[in-house]
Amino acid sequence: MKKLLISLSMLLPFFVSAQKGYTLSGKVPQLKEPAKAYLAFYKDAAWRETDSVEIKNGKFEFNGNLAEPQTAIIAIRRSGAQQSGKQNDYQSFIIENSKISIEGKDSIYNAKITGSVAEKENSEREAMIKPITDKIIHLQNFYGKKDQAGVYQKSIEDRKKAGDSISKLVVKIKSINRQFVENHLNSFAGLLAYSTHVLDSKFDPVDAESLLHRFSPELQASPLGQSAINRIEIGKRRQQGAKATDFTQNDVNGKPFTLSSLRGKYVLVDFWASWCVPCRAENPNVVKAYNALKGDKFEIVSVSLDAGKDSWLNAIKTDGMPWIHVSDLKYWKNDVAVMYGISSVPQNLLIDPNGIIIAKNLRGEDLTDQLRKFIKP
Incomplete structure (x- = not known):
């Protein structure tokens, strides 16, 4: 009492x-x-x-x-x-x-x-970030210029250097946001920055939960605080070492597919969409990995965040992806994406034969080699 x-x-x-x-x-x-x-x-x-x-x-x-x-x-x-x-x-x-x-x-x-007060504090945070954001915009505009034929004016080497610079600037912004949060643990502006910039699309639930517990009790009990707690609990579902939450969703033929039906195999659950440019750029790497590893021990299940069936099916055919595809065509409100807290694509989870998540967000030209490190003979 x-x-x-x-x-x-x-x-x-x-x-x-x-x-x-x-x-x-x-x-x-x-x-x-x-x-x-x-x-x-x-x-x-x-x-x-x-x-x-x-x-x-x-x-x-x-x-x-x-x-x-x-x-x-x-x-x-x-x-x-x-x-x-x-x-x-x-x-x-x-x-x-x-x-x-x-x-x-x-x-x-x-x-x-x-x-x-919250607006004043948030404006101060934005003022610290704006010069860095301006640099990012300048680099994107300068090195992303194309001629009338749609060809980049800068070499691929220059664009890669610019990309590396942008990545470092993004890290700097994340650091500023993190420091702001840690300095405003009794402020709504701090909780809002936490909810927006710490709980990003790929946050670490353990780290995020530890930081949330440092906020004042009244902020933790507020609607935004409770929302953060809920997002962390959802985020734990895609954490390495967690048991993959089972789901059932219709495939391209409208027939129900259940994830646990693949128990005993390594399964790459890939979240994507036909309208997602980075997803489509990554698909050739996924196709290459599938062709190299497909068989009794490995399968891919792609969960689409599409809203239209025609565009979804056309993308599957165009990109040549001959594995299991499911979607409820609810766009960002796809039930599986919501259940796993997926707020950006592409993202993926690698599940072992026992249904445990052992890796996530594996991608790139060396995707096949990355997968081989986890998939035991």
């Missing part, structure tokens, strides 16, 4: 804060056209407008209450938007239960947002 009271007392500041509500006051004094301001939140995997108000004399105001801070979009739509050419006048920010001011001239796009 005493422990429960202590836990509730630690959560109390969070809940008290959540009860105060927010006031979002906007000023765009030079706005001439009749217009409305719109407030949108990200819900159910989509941005949804939840409130709107007329802008009068260049001013508008929103009031509400949040269970926790969250990312929002504030937008202006003018009655004569086509004539004004400002249809895309919006800005994203972190809204929280406080008095928040948005001040611009005749636009929201470059308006200054103050009053949200």
Whole structure:
């Protein structure tokens, strides 16, 4: 009982804060056209407008209450938007239960947002990353130029060096994000950065869980914290050493296929899609590995994140992939992908004859040799 009271007392500041509500006051004094301001939140995997108000004399105001801070979009739509050419006048920010001011001239796009501690902290993080992101964009644009015939203007050696430089810059960004998280363990901005940049598409569940436990109890108990816990639990399903979660999904002929039916073989479960350019570029390596290793001890099961059957089947035929293919044609909501927490493709899992995940994300021109290291005679 005493422990429960202590836990509730630690959560109390969070809940008290959540009860105060927010006031979002906007000023765009030079706005001439009749217009409305719109407030949108990200819900159910989509941005949804939840409130709107007329802008009068260049001013508008929103009031509400949040269970926790969250990312929002504030937008202006003018009655004569086509004539004004400002249809895309919006800005994203972190809204929280406080008095928040948005001040611009005749636009929201470059308006200054103050009053949200989480927004201020997140802006500081973004400011540290922006110079590095600018360098990446410059390298991509400079070394990725093509002539009118579609041929790269820079040599493959120069493009490889640029690619190596970009990889190092990406690592630097990850380091900055990680450090920001570790310095903001009592801040929603820290938890948001954790959820976005530490829990990326290929995070390590053990490391991620250890870091999450360092956040304040109230943040761990928040909706975003609970979502992070759920994502970590899902991530454990694709962790090396974990028993592969079984699944059943229809093959290209509409017949149910069950993963455990291949028990006794090494199985490469490959997540891909016909629309995924890196996947299609990797497919020749997978085909080569399959032809070298296929038999009684090895099989491939490709799980497609396609939404249309024709494009899925055409890609299988075009790329010459003669193994097992399954899909429920639900795009990113493919049941197997969701179950394993797959949020980017290509990705793969290598499962041993006992149904244990022994490797993941093996790819490249030496894929066959990589697989041979795990597949015992």
